[in-house]
Amino acid sequence: MAGHSDQPRTLFDKIWDDHVVRTDEHGTALLYIDRQLVHEVTSPQAFEGLRLAGRKPRRPEANLAVPDHNVPTSDRHLGIVDPISRLQVETLEANCREFGIQLFDMGDPRQGIVHVIGPEQGLTHPGMTVVCGDSHTSTHGAFGALAFGVGTSEVEHVLATQCLLQRKPKSMLVSVEGELGPGVTAKDIVLAIIGEIGTAGGTGHVIEYAGDAIHALSMEGRMTVCNMSIEAGARAGLVGIDEHTIDYLRDRPRSPTGAEFERAAEYWRSLNSDPGADYDRVVRIDAASIRPQVTWGTSPEMVVPVDGAVPDPAEVADPVKATSYGHALTYMGLTPRTPIAEIAIDKVFIGSCTNGRIEDLRAAAAVAKGKQVAPSVKLAMVVPGSGLVKQQAEAEGLDRVFLDAGFEWREPGCSMCLAMNADRLEPGERCAATSNRNFEGRQGQGGRTHLVSPAMAAAAAVAGHFVDVRELEQ
Amino acid sequence: MRPFERFRGVVMPLDRANVDTDAIIPKQFLKSIHRTGFGPNLFDEWRYLDHGEPGQDCANRPLNPDFVLNDPRYANAEILLTRRNFGCGSSREHAPWALADHGFRVLLAPSFADIFHQNAIKNGLLPIVLDEAVIDSLFARAGGEQPLQIDVDLEAQQLRPSVGEPIAFPIDAFHRHCLINGLxxxxxxxxxxxxxxxxxxxxREQAPWLFASAVSA
Incomplete structure (x- = not known):
């Protein structure tokens, strides 16, 4: 908003420039942070740090807290059974009381995964800086906000100063051009991008996603893409503002209202990269070439299209990569060259900050409708991303579709994405998951995770193995 | 934070790429509300043969003899040598807390994940990025009968291995300043x-809506 030279700037440059309080002699910026979201896992030590130093939050009202990682997704009236999980959630409640921070507690209908409720409440605006002690904070970049995950020391730093010390990252443009084929979703786009650039491809960069295929996505779809920027190594992902963005923000509980909304929207519309702006790296992807994706290994870059097969490490030239492939195949219990469609699954998880929004549940329900979860599948669970997503889904009758098909319909939370609560895989169990990480042990020690889109997860639940959702009879 | 002083330490080679934060410290240990005590659960799923839970006495758990951390040659290692993209995954600061609590002070790799790198510096842990070829040559020297030792001199930005030539390393000037002075x-x-x-x-004058409260009326 301040006056700047005529040099064309990227969206990232504009947000960055608007938030630099000062720059020191080493070139490190003191960056102002507009919004911080807080959850129970990465905040207790930050509040303890404040207490020990006798400090107070600079702007408590710029923060919102919610428990999500440890919360149970069933029998919630019983509270949290695990005493260690319970203590962590109670500690968040006590810290929020002590430091004057608003909390959506477990009984609040607005409770949910921190990255689902932020946008849902209208707390994420274009042009903001948003942080949270959680790597999937990149989700909020869908709104043209500079949003990134921080560690606990930085949570404390933001609480105390409303700022962070940062070096400006580099910029990368990922342009997804043309039109997606039928049955191909935002999740497939981002998995294909990670397959292309690798899990360290975006390290040190902020990624701006552009191109027709990105702007054709709903805000939910853009959140899915930005969410997994971190799996591409980038702390933040961004999408420029268009009318979808502004329409989504209208009438959200914490959006500006009336004339102030129009004034804000005028500023928001300026938040796009200038023609001719420079990026440190540019990647172009043809949308039409993207097929539904399935990960086969223990890193999100280990991904192939559903009509592909598990790769053979013997054919990988890079020795470090070949070794990683070997480890991954052993852990995953897979043989080289196995067609993806022949891999049978034990469990299905639909939810998470990647794919726990209403549109995701609609896509999964459209596949599950009138069908049955295969008898070989031990558990297929749907975990809405928030209490409000759950209410909306129930109003649309999606809960009935899932329950009739043999899925479980749960309470909102992070759930089996990272298995900090009671929802987890047993050793050796194989899961089709709509979450974001297929690391060893992520969904439970010895558990085997395959990342897919919500429609692909529902299709796998029905078939008992991976299938190409494009070939299903609707 | 304790100032980072010059020291000579043993190198433990962890020959894996993309070591993620779930591997460094599994999620069940993230339920702690403290900053210390994570060392015994560092690399828990690779290190022990049983399933670990918070509050257990790790001294009696069955060790995985094939995992490098359990190799007596590296019992007092303070330098971790590893492969590309170390620390990828979540923002959990419990990962550097666990590494530091175990006794590591320096990490050597061709690349680190961004958030992990930042978290390491905040905890006085020095992540050093070296060329892939240099890392390869250190791996070649680190697996012998006698463990490799390195003299780490942050002031001079130099590593002096017990075998081979000194190695210069780059570091952000501000990070160096903070580490050396324990700021x-x-x-x-x-x-x-x-x-x-x-x-x-x-x-507030330009964009008053940014200062509207996150707190509901």
Whole structure:
């Protein structure tokens, strides 16, 4: 908003420039942070740090807290059974009381995964800086906000100063051009991008996603893409503002209202990269070439299209990569060259900050409708991303579709994405998951995770193995 | 934070790429509300043969003899040598807490994940990025009967291995300054409180909606 030279700037440059309080002699910026979201896992030590130093939050009202990682997704009236999980959630409640921070507690209908409720409440605006002690904070970049995950020391730093010390990252443009084929979703786009650039491809960069295929996505779809920027190594992902963005923000509980909304929207519309702006790296992807994706290994870059097969490490030239492939195949219990469609699954998880929004549940329900979860599948669970997503889904009758098909319909939370609560895989169990990480042990020690889109997860639940959702009879 | 002083330490080679934060410290240990005590659960799923839970006495758990951390040659290792993209995954600061609590002070790799790198520096742990070829040559030297030792001199930005030539390394000037002096970031930032207040005032006039409360009415 301040006056700047005529040099064309990227969206990232504009947000960055608007938030630099000062720059020191080493070139490190003191960056102002507009919004911080807080959850129970990465905040207790930050509040303890404040207490020990006798400090107070600079702007408590710029923060919102919610428990999500440890919360149970069933029998919630019983509270949290695990005493260690319970203590962590109670500690968040006590810290929020002590430091004057608003909390959506477990009984609040607005409770949910921190990255689902932020946008849902209208707390994420274009042009903001948003942080949270959680790597999937990149989700909020869908709104043209500079949003990134921080560690606990930085949570404390933001609480105390409303700022962070940062070096400006580099910029990368990922342009997804043309039109997606039928049955191909935002999740497939981002998995294909990670397959292309690798899990360290975006390290040190902020990624701006552009191109027709990105702007054709709903805000939910853009959140899915930005969410997994971190799996591409980038702390933040961004999408420029268009009318979808502004329409989504209208009438959200914490959006500006009336004339102030129009004034804000005028500023928001300026938040796009200038023609001719420079990026440190540019990647172009043809949308039409993207097929539904399935990960086969223990890193999100280990991904192939559903009509592909598990790769053979013997054919990988890079020795470090070949070794990683070997480890991954052993852990995953897979043989080289196995067609993806022949891999049978034990469990299905639909939810998470990647794919726990209403549109995701609609896509999964459209596949599950009138069908049955295969008898070989031990558990297929749907975990809405928030209490409000759950209410909306129930109003649309999606809960009935899932329950009739043999899925479980749960309470909102992070759930089996990272298995900090009671929802987890047993050793050796194989899961089709709509979450974001297929690391060893992520969904439970010895558990085997395959990342897919919500429609692909529902299709796998029905078939008992991976299938190409494009070939299903609707 | 304790100032980072020059020292000579044993190198433990962990020959894996993309070591993620779930591997460094599995999620069940993230339920702790403290900053210390994570060392015995560092690399828990690779290190022990049983399933670990918080609050267990790790001294009696069955060790995985094939995992490098359990190799007596590296019992007192303070330098971790590893492969590309170390620390990828979540933002959990429990990962550097666990590494530091176990006794590591320096990490050597061709690349680190961004958030992990930042978290390491905040905890006095020095992540050093070296060329893939240099890392390869250190791996070649680190697996012998006698463990490789390295003299780490942050002041001079130099590593002096017990075998081979000295190696210069790059580091951000501000990070070096903070590590050497053991500086508390928050204290540093609070010195600029008047500039933060001036920024807020300016911004409040330009974009008042940014200062609307996150708290419901």
């Amino acid at each position: 508390d970031d928050i204290g540093l930032t609070l010195q600029h409180a008047p500039e933060i207040a001036a920024y807020e005032q300016r911004r």
